[in-house]
Amino acid sequence: MKLIVNDREYEVDADPEMPLVWALRDLVGLTGTKFGCGAAQCGACTVHVDGQPIRSCVTPVSAVAGQKVVTIEGLTGKVAEAVTKAWTALDVPQCGYCQSGQVMAAVALLTATPKPSDADIDAAMDGNLCRCATYQRIRAGIHQASQTLEG
Amino acid sequence: MRFLAPKPSPQLSPALSRRRFLVLSGVAGAGLTLGLPIASAKAQPAASAAQTPFAAYLRVAPDNSVTVLSAHMDMGQGIYSGLATLVAEELGADPAQLRVEGAAGNPKLYGNLAWGGAVQGTGGSTAIASSFERYRRAGATARAMLVQAAANEWKVPASEITVERGVLTHRSGRRATFGELAERAAALPVPADVPLRDPKDWTLIGSESVRRVDSADKSTGRQTYTIDVKLPGLLTAVVAHPPRFGGSVRSFDATAAKAVKGVVEVVQISRGVAVIAEHTWAAIKGREALKVEWNLDTAEARGTAELMEEFKRLAAQPPTAVAARRGDADKALAGAAKVVEATYEFPYLAHAALEPMDAVARKDGDVLEVWGGHQMPDLYQAKAAAIAGVSPDKVRLHVMMTGGSFGRRATPDADVIVEAVECAKAIGWRAPVKVLWTREDDMQGGRYRPMYLHTVKAGLDAAGNPVAWKHRIVGQSILANSPFAAMVKDGIDPTSVEGVSDSPYAVPNLTAELTTVAAGVPVLWWRSVGHTHTAYAMETMIDQLATAAGRDPVEFRRALLTDHPRHRRVLDLAAEKAGWGQPLAAGRFRGVAVHESFATVVAEVAEIAMDDRGGFRVERVVCAVDCGVAVNPDQIRAQMEGGIGFGLGAILHSRITLTGGEVDQSNFDGYEVLRFTEMPRVEVHVVPSAEPPTGVGEPGVPPIGPAVANALAAAGRTARILPLSRGAQT
Numbered sequence A: 001m002k003l004i005v006n007d008r009e010y011e012v013d014a015d016p017e018m019p020l021v022w023a024l025r026d027l028v029g030l031t032g033t034k035f036g037c038g039a040a041q042c043g044a045c046t047v048h049v050d051g052q053p054i055r056s057c058v059t060p061v062s063a064v065a066g067q068k069v070v071t072i073e074g075l076t077g078k079v080a081e082a083v084t085k086a087w088t089a090l091d092v093p094q095c096g097y098c099q100s101g102q103v104m105a106a107v108a109l110l111t112a113t114p115k116p117s118d119a120d121i122d123a124a125m126d127g128n129l130c131r132c133a134t135y136q137r138i139r140a141g142i143h144q145a146s147q148t149l150e151g
Numbered sequence B: 001m002r003f004l005a006p007k008p009s010p011q012l013s014p015a016l017s018r019r020r021f022l023v024l025s026g027v028a029g030a031g032l033t034l035g036l037p038i039a040s041a042k043a044q045p046a047a048s049a050a051q052t053p054f055a056a057y058l059r060v061a062p063d064n065s066v067t068v069l070s071a072h073m074d075m076g077q078g079i080y081s082g083l084a085t086l087v088a089e090e091l092g093a094d095p096a097q098l099r100v101e102g103a104a105g106n107p108k109l110y111g112n113l114a115w116g117g118a119v120q121g122t123g124g125s126t127a128i129a130s131s132f133e134r135y136r137r138a139g140a141t142a143r144a145m146l147v148q149a150a151a152n153e154w155k156v157p158a159s160e161i162t163v164e165r166g167v168l169t170h171r172s173g174r175r176a177t178f179g180e181l182a183e184r185a186a187a188l189p190v191p192a193d194v195p196l197r198d199p200k201d202w203t204l205i206g207s208e209s210v211r212r213v214d215s216a217d218k219s220t221g222r223q224t225y226t227i228d229v230k231l232p233g234l235l236t237a238v239v240a241h242p243p244r245f246g247g248s249v250r251s252f253d254a255t256a257a258k259a260v261k262g263v264v265e266v267v268q269i270s271r272g273v274a275v276i277a278e279h280t281w282a283a284i285k286g287r288e289a290l291k292v293e294w295n296l297d298t299a300e301a302r303g304t305a306e307l308m309e310e311f312k313r314l315a316a317q318p319p320t321a322v323a324a325r326r327g328d329a330d331k332a333l334a335g336a337a338k339v340v341e342a343t344y345e346f347p348y349l350a351h352a353a354l355e356p357m358d359a360v361a362r363k364d365g366d367v368l369e370v371w372g373g374h375q376m377p378d379l380y381q382a383k384a385a386a387i388a389g390v391s392p393d394k395v396r397l398h399v400m401m402t403g404g405s406f407g408r409r410a411t412p413d414a415d416v417i418v419e420a421v422e423c424a425k426a427i428g429w430r431a432p433v434k435v436l437w438t439r440e441d442d443m444q445g446g447r448y449r450p451m452y453l454h455t456v457k458a459g460l461d462a463a464g465n466p467v468a469w470k471h472r473i474v475g476q477s478i479l480a481n482s483p484f485a486a487m488v489k490d491g492i493d494p495t496s497v498e499g500v501s502d503s504p505y506a507v508p509n510l511t512a513e514l515t516t517v518a519a520g521v522p523v524l525w526w527r528s529v530g531h532t533h534t535a536y537a538m539e540t541m542i543d544q545l546a547t548a549a550g551r552d553p554v555e556f557r558r559a560l561l562t563d564h565p566r567h568r569r570v571l572d573l574a575a576e577k578a579g580w581g582q583p584l585a586a587g588r589f590r591g592v593a594v595h596e597s598f599a600t601v602v603a604e605v606a607e608i609a610m611d612d613r614g615g616f617r618v619e620r621v622v623c624a625v626d627c628g629v630a631v632n633p634d635q636i637r638a639q640m641e642g643g644i645g646f647g648l649g650a651i652l653h654s655r656i657t658l659t660g661g662e663v664d665q666s667n668f669d670g671y672e673v674l675r676f677t678e679m680p681r682v683e684v685h686v687v688p689s690a691e692p693p694t695g696v697g698e699p700g701v702p703p704i705g706p707a708v709a710n711a712l713a714a715a716g717r718t719a720r721i722l723p724l725s726r727g728a729q730t
């Protein structure tokens, strides 16, 4: 099966039902995407497929064959830079385990909505759990990245 | 990806080692490695006790990098950044040139000084207290040696050399970096008793501009955890565990499991049956196909409802131990003008760290390597060694950054580590094995914050002063049947009663009683341990007394804390910043709580907004913390924010229940935790202090529950059965 990840093509020998998260982590070898629940409950496994954030733990690898998958390792561009810069400046992460998913969700949000309101942020981020409860800094990070993008 | 650690160099003679303070290691240039055993980049062998203690704590490399070797695991609490700050301050380094790695395997070097120094471990919010002197001294000594090396080289007095941001400068203008002098400095004798900097000269300790060492890696997916370990030929295992605690394998049929493509082996281990596969998905599918007959004859068969009934029955009987007694609480209650009573129920709680439990084991020759969350490394090293049949010094622990822990990685029976080593052994050590628990395994794997019942009776005299307090706690002991059972004295597990038996409130007659119950549900410390429940009972009861006395809750507490200035200080600060006493909008209510845990005192004021459907939202939390010297003020704030969110999620939503001995919850849908939209606005105020630092990882948790409950009480609602989402309470 052909997978396109971060603009590179991979031929993977996977059961069509294998969730994308395991194909990425175990077969392609990109471990930035994390496994947290396997049930679309936490958002740790968030990747972009054709620009949209999806939960790779409940997405069969066959469902994205031939589509453009972007993982945290392949994030590029102004929005991604603004987000990681804000995250670092504000020291958003604690254990960091959820943060690949948080950053993927935040980049998708800011790409679609460069000036999000708090309600926009709530809607985009509520599915991403952080057991360290870094939520306040995530919100601040999104606002800060949004300001950078404006300026 | 982690590069493979070079094989440790042969040990130098103790005499030579002692002279080598700085261990020089080039990541690629093996020729630069002066071989103290500690020099191997990732594997920390059981270092020789003969070497200077300082060599264990930092390395200065010719590439100008400074590597701090942490005696404490970083599970997100930021201790790596704290240690980097301590070292950089004394060393005169540029914080940007520092990196931090976990180190383990030698309690002589890494023993936790806050626990007496004999055991290495991370817990009880002790890491900064244990490290404050140790890591500053390591930095100061290294600096003295670098300065001496420059003085020798330039033939000038050492006193004419200054050090700033990783550069040594002589007043003549000659300069050198740490890296340039590292090798020569390493050859010098280690000076004793190098003075530490005067706190007034600190530029990094206490600075707002110092950032975490790991934020960039954690914001870009580069940080690796145990789950990410890559090794040639690595296999992944998932383990079928008994459906009830205390069960075991009777027999199993692996035929269907082995037919799953990618499954390599199915083996019985001490804790269940492991399906070992080429990758995670095959292991998961293989386990689905596996058939296991369990022996549940001696397994726990009770549910939490029955257990709580049992607790209630026991609460009505004499206790098994008295943890504290002053005055005569019974007599004072009999003579009290007003008596207030309450019964509290606290559920089992899962840690539910976002990285599920995992570990990796590999044995090559007679050396066993274990990658994992080594929160109690000495214990894990011994367990792993016993399984592999090697001596503990042949076990190298790779201390990984963990995706949370909240106490779960400090498991005395080393559960997931045992599983990884047993799996690798079961296949004849022919490949490294990673054991990964799925979320369901993790949620149902036990080691919960124990369930507790508290009954409290307190009395006021005619003037409204508390004169009597009778407190009974019923629940399981965390320490009994653990390697720490010796800490249970006269039947009192201090982790069951801490926060009650040592209450700071000046109540003249107090009895704290304990009834310890045996149950098959494995229990463990959970971020702030006993204080998770004791603070809730104490601080809501105090509020009730204040209400019964017709007094303001802050003023009422202050009057009972005249001997506790730190408590008063944080209480006053939180109250002031929260606008305590000022009017609130309709439907808004405030509640306050103050609690000391792990030598740090925290007060929190919660402001809630009631909605018209009987629900509420925590809108704002103002927190004041006194943790001694603030090493990294922004990280203190981060830990308070996180502790508040963590504790709030628990009191709002979280509980583990069992039915017929089986855990009912399996994932974050059934076991709910705080979500993004529920996070209140948190403001943290750090009390300036010159006292030695105390921890901040846990102490933010205890006050949030009672602060919210007290706000609810102000709104006319009582909250004595947790979590609050269990509906209307009377």
Ligand code: FES
Pocket: A034, A035, A036, A037, A038, A039, A040, A041, A042, A043, A044, A045, A046, A055, A056, A057, A058
């Ligand atoms: S791992 Fe996919 S949502 Fe949790």
Ligand code: FES
Pocket: A093, A094, A095, A096, A097, A098, A099, A129, A130, A131, A132, A133, A134, B076, B354, B403, B404
């Ligand atoms: S930073 Fe630890 S789970 Fe989010």
